[in-house]
Amino acid sequence: xxxxxxxxxxxxxxxxxxxxxxxxxxxxxxxxxxxxxxxxxxxxxxxxxxxxxxxxxxxxxxxxxxxxxxxxxxxxxxxxxxxxxxxxxxxxxxxxxxxxxxxxxxxxxxxxxxxxxxxxxxxxxxxxxxxxxxxxxxxxxxxxxxxxxxxxxxxxxxxxxxxxxxxxxxxxxxxxxxxxxxxxxxxxxxxxxxxxxxxxxxxxxxxxxxxxxxxxxxxxxxxxxxxxxxxxxxxxxxxxxxxxxxxxxxxxxxxxxx
Amino acid sequence: xxxxxxxxxxxxxxxxxxxxxxxxxxxxxxxxxxxxxxxxxxxxxxxxxxxxxxxxxxxxxxxxxxxxxxxxxxxxxxxxxxxxxxxxxxxxxxxxxxxxxxxxxxxxxxxxxxxxxxxxxxxxxxxxxxxxxxxxxxxxxxxxxxxxxxxxxxxxxxxxxxxxxxxxxxxxxxxxxxxxxxxxxxxxxxxxxxxxxxxxxxxxxxxxxxxxxxxxxxxxxxxxxxxxxxxxxxxxxxxxxxxxxxxxxxxxxxxxxxxxxxxxxxxxxxxxxxxxxxxxxxxxxxxxxxxxxxxxxxxxxxxxxxxxxxxxxxxxxxxxxxxxxxxxxxxxxxxxxxxxxxxxxxxxxxxxxxxxxxxxxxxxxxxxxxxxxxxxxxxxxxxxxxxxxxxxxxxxxxxxxxxxxxxxxxxxxxxxxxxxxxxxxxx
Numbered sequence: 001x002x003x004x005x006x007x008x009x010x011x012x013x014x015x016x017x018x019x020x021x022x023x024x025x026x027x028x029x030x031x032x033x034x035x036x037x038x039x040x041x042x043x044x045x046x047x048x049x050x051x052x053x054x055x056x057x058x059x060x061x062x063x064x065x066x067x068x069x070x071x072x073x074x075x076x077x078x079x080x081x082x083x084x085x086x087x088x089x090x091x092x093x094x095x096x097x098x099x100x101x102x103x104x105x106x107x108x109x110x111x112x113x114x115x116x117x118x119x120x121x122x123x124x125x126x127x128x129x130x131x132x133x134x135x136x137x138x139x140x141x142x143x144x145x146x147x148x149x150x151x152x153x154x155x156x157x158x159x160x161x162x163x164x165x166x167x168x169x170x171x172x173x174x175x176x177x178x179x180x181x182x183x184x185x186x187x188x189x190x191x192x193x194x195x196x197x198x199x200x201x202x203x204x205x206x207x208x209x210x211x212x213x214x215x216x217x218x219x220x221x222x223x224x225x226x227x228x229x230x231x232x233x234x235x236x237x238x239x240x241x242x243x244x245x246x247x248x249x250x251x252x253x254x255x256x257x258x
Numbered sequence: 259x260x261x262x263x264x265x266x267x268x269x270x271x272x273x274x275x276x277x278x279x280x281x282x283x284x285x286x287x288x289x290x291x292x293x294x295x296x297x298x299x300x301x302x303x304x305x306x307x308x309x310x311x312x313x314x315x316x317x318x319x320x321x322x323x324x325x326x327x328x329x330x331x332x333x334x335x336x337x338x339x340x341x342x343x344x345x346x347x348x349x350x351x352x353x354x355x356x357x358x359x360x361x362x363x364x365x366x367x368x369x370x371x372x373x374x375x376x377x378x379x380x381x382x383x384x385x386x387x388x389x390x391x392x393x394x395x396x397x398x399x400x401x402x403x404x405x406x407x408x409x410x411x412x413x414x415x416x417x418x419x420x421x422x423x424x425x426x427x428x429x430x431x432x433x434x435x436x437x438x439x440x441x442x443x444x445x446x447x448x449x450x451x452x453x454x455x456x457x458x459x460x461x462x463x464x465x466x467x468x469x470x471x472x473x474x475x476x477x478x479x480x481x482x483x484x485x486x487x488x489x490x491x492x493x494x495x496x497x498x499x500x501x502x503x504x505x506x507x508x509x510x511x512x513x514x515x516x517x518x519x520x521x522x523x524x525x526x527x528x529x530x531x532x533x534x535x536x537x538x539x540x541x542x543x544x545x546x547x548x549x550x551x552x553x554x555x556x557x558x559x560x561x562x563x564x565x566x567x568x569x570x571x572x573x574x575x576x577x578x579x580x581x582x583x584x585x586x587x588x589x590x591x592x593x594x595x596x597x598x599x600x601x602x603x604x605x606x607x608x609x610x611x612x613x614x615x616x617x618x619x620x621x622x623x624x625x626x627x628x629x630x631x632x633x634x635x636x637x638x639x640x641x642x643x644x645x646x647x648x649x650x651x652x653x654x655x656x657x658x659x660x661x662x663x664x665x666x667x668x669x670x671x672x673x674x675x676x677x678x679x680x681x682x683x684x685x
Contacts, residue, residue, distance in 0.1 A: 044518045072336045142336075145521060146529035181539070221529075224339070224346045231347070232517025236510055243506030250499045257294060257491060 032152040032179065033159055035211040039151055041218055044233065047226050048219050053081045055198055056216025059209050060140075061091075062196050067128075067137040067187075069120040070220055076114035080223050081216075088114050095119040133173045135186035144214070144221040151214050153179065158210035161189035286472055291490035292497055293478035295661050299373075300476060301504035302366040307464065308505055309359045314457050316352040317401075320345075324404065326450035328443040331406035332531040350520040356398050357523045358512050360546035363391065372604050374592030375477040381584040383470035388580045390463050395547070397456040400449040402544060407528030412541045414441045414449070420554070423567040440534070480664055481593025482657055489661040540621060548618030549611050550576060553637070555622045556630035572634060579641045586641055588649025596655040600648055603640060610636045 040049040057078070060070070075092035083091070092112040097119050100107035112119055121137070122128035128136045147153045156179040164176035164183075174184040191213075193205045202208060219225070266274050274280040323342050325334040338345035367387070370376055376384035403414045418435050422428040437444030475484070484490055491497075515522065523545060527538050543551050554573040559565045579586070594601045610633050617630040658664035 072333070072340060077340075142529045146526050148526055150526070228346065228350075228517055228520075232513065235513050235517065239506060239510045239513060243503065243510060246499065246503040246506045250503045253495050253499050257496065 032149050033156040034152055035155060035207065035214075037211075039218075040215070041151075041225055044229060046229060048080075049215060050082045051200060051202075052212045052215040053219055054083075055200065055202060055209075056212035056214070056219075057081055058199060059191070059196055059213040060216055063190055064140065064213065065118075065121060067121055067132065068140045069122075069137075070118045070141045071120065071139050072141040073118045073220055074114070075112060075116055075118065077223060080219065085114070092116060133186055137187070140217055140220065142221045144218045146221075151218050154217060155210050155214045158191055158213070159207060286468075287498075288492065288494045290472065290475075290493040291484075291487070292476055292493050293484055293489060293661055294491045294496075295478050295480060295664070296476060296497070296500075297479050298500075298504065299365070299369040299479075301501055302362050302369060304501045305362045305504060305508050306359065306366055308508075309355055309362060310457070310460060310464065313352065313355045313359060314461075316348045316355060317454070317457065319348045320352055321454060324450075326404065326447050328406060328446055328532070331404060331446060335405045347516070350516045354512065354515040354520060354523065356401065357515070357544070357546065358508075359394065360398070362508070363394065364546075367391070368608060370477075371607070372594040372601075373477055373479055374481050374587070374589075374594065376584045377587065377592050378584070379474050380470070380477060383467060384584060385581055386463055386467045386470060388577065390460055390467060391580075392577060393456055393460045393463065397453060397460065398544070398546070400453040400456070402528075403446065403449045404453060405528060406446060406532045408530045408532055408536075408538050409525045409528040409541070411441060411532035411534065412538055413543055414445065416541055417543075418445075420566075420570050420573075423564070423570045425567070477592060478661060479593060479595065480658060480661055481591065481596070482661065485660040485662075542619060545615065545619075548616075549614035550618070552614040552618035552630050553634045556617070556627070556634040558631070572638075576637060579638070583641065583645075587645045589645075589652065589654065590649070591654040591657065596657055597648070597652055598655060599652045603644055603648070607637070607640050610640070 040047060040052065060068075075088055078088050078091065079085070092114055095112040095118075096109045097112045097116050098107050099110050102108055122131065125136055144150050144154055149156070157177060160177045160179035162176055162178055164170055168176065168183070170176060170184055174186060175188050176183055177185050191206055191209050195209060196204050198204050265271060266280060270280055320338060323334065323338045323345065325331055335349065338349055340346075342348075370384065370387070399413075399417060403410045418432055418441065421435060422432045424431060433439060435445070436442065437448060475490075478484075525542060525544070542548070550573050553576050554569040557565060557569040557572045560568045563571070589597060589600065591597055594604055613629065613633045614637065617626050617633060620626045622630065
């Protein structure tokens with residue numbers, strides 16, 4: 001009899017959910033860029049485009065990893081990109097990691113294994129600052145979740161390097177970016193057309209690489225997204241059935257009172 | 259269900275004769291008489307209880323993997339998210355569960371405000387509820403610090419620093435809270451310890467809340483006392499099934515957040531590890547604290563009281579005023595349905611709280627300052643001026659003679675329009 005009283009609550013919650021579909025905004029309030037083809041991972045049925053993930057990993061590995069770490073990832077996690085155990089072994093073996101101490105009490109370098117965390121470009125914060133004009137390159141393993149606008153922000157940032165507008169004075173060693181808060185970033189433009197040669201033959205223009213590496217970084221931040229979406233559909237499907245049963249029972253039991 | 263008076267047989271009877279748990283359950287859950295006219299707004303109490311249990315269980319599992327150390331806390335949360343089996347599920351349930359707990363509790367409170375559930379003989383029941391709200395806020399605040407992200411650290415810094423506004427001993431109190439000279443490892447450790455303790459204190463107060471509730475039973479949408487058994491129905495099966503249906507609807511919404519928008523209600527800054535050397539551009543609490551944050555930042559210098567202290571007093575005052583609400587509201591009529599002026603002011607209060615939340619999410623600059631000050635003033639005017647006066651000047655509509663007569667007469671009609679007139683026609 002009073003179900004209609006719940007409608008406003010349901011409606012406002014629906015608005016909250018749909019709010020996620022509104023074009024994302026950066027901290028400054030300006031509209032962010034979005035790739036021409038939509039993100040494969042968005043929406044309740046979203047999954048990762050495996051080919052894009054592998055291309056994105058290639059971009060990270062060949063370009064970003066010179067300055068940016070992925071501290072929360074192990075090489076073994078790359079099986080989420082569809083690599084086989086042997087391929088992962090080969091990818092890891094290209095990097096050296098410090099292990100030890102050995103029997104003589106000394107630390108030593110050895111090729112990385114699947115169980116190792118991704119090798120970091122700098123041994124410590126001071127070394128990172130020293131090599132980068134005083135700025136510390138951010139760890140990228142959570143960057144997509146740690147910025148207002150998420151993947152759209154990262155994608156926009158990579159596409160946002162431009163000549164500074166007239167009247168804008170850049171600090172020493174700074175670069176103009178239309179989407180970085182404050183528009184001045186210590187990071188020089190990392191990607192330009194043809195920066196990598198894709199193993200799968202895809203044309204490596206700036207937008208393609210930005211989209212691929214953003215997809216990869218989204219996976220790096222949220223590797224369980226596909227399992228979460230799959231389980232979510234099952235859970236909500238079950239709950240709708242269960243709630244339907246409860247509703248029918250409620251009507252039947254209460255019919256004696258009404 | 260067997261009546262409590264009847265002696266039970268077999269093992270159940272043997273146990274019940276020595277430890278009357280079955281009689282107790284039947285008395286409090288089975289045949290417990292409830293008003294027959296409770297609407298769906300009465301579902302939110304049991305919903306809050308369910309989430310409390312969900313939070314305790316998910317929290318216990320998280321605590322098994324979490325490390326309360328400033329150098330390890332952030333990473334240990336990421337290990338839960340990535341390496342622990344279904345760790346991401348537990349974490350997202352716990353994270354979003356906090357928001358669900360608050361939205362359900364706020365609806366529960368506003369239901370009490372509208373239908374006058376705080377009035378005699380339920381004053382202590384209401385005050386225990388306010389105690390639960392305070393405990394929830396402390397628990398949520400300390401829980402938010404545990405992942406040791408940027409917003410954890412700076413939120414903890416801002417909120418603990420509030421106590422420095424206390425004259426003379428303020429600074430000593432703050433270092434005592436911190437266990438040092440800044441928010442640091444000892445702070446994180448004690449917050450973890452208290453965050454684990456307080457939910458069980460909440461459970462204890464919830465039990466008192468239920469004892470007080472079951473003495474006189476639930477209030478109801480008409481706000482009138484039950485006149486006899488014809489006004490009541492047993493809790494089981496009527497309200498067990500109604501609550502279960504409500505829980506089902508609630509869980510669908512909860513699952514929607516957990517599985518499809520788990521970070522929607524959170525702040526991205528908390529996925530950056532805490533950095534004491536870098537203040538985030540904006541320090542904002544979680545959405546459920548925004549109205550209080552707005553009150554805190556809205557109050558200017560008042561006479562000899564500096565703005566900071568005045569803000570702290572106003573913020574705590576906004577909750578403490580609820581303790582004396584039963585005596586501020588002088589109207590003898592409980593339900594807002596029969597209070598033609600009150601119901602408009604109730605609506606205005608709800609809007610006022612939403613406005614405060616909206617202001618709290620923005621920097622206190624320009625018009626936001628004025629709107630915040632007006633909304634804060636209105637909040638206190640509502641409780642301290644309007645409610646005492648309304649009871650004296652408002653002419654309430656005639657009350658129905660009993661619950662069952664009202665229910666029978668107005669079936670199929672909107673209950674808030676007809677009851678009084680319909681009953682008059684009848685008599």
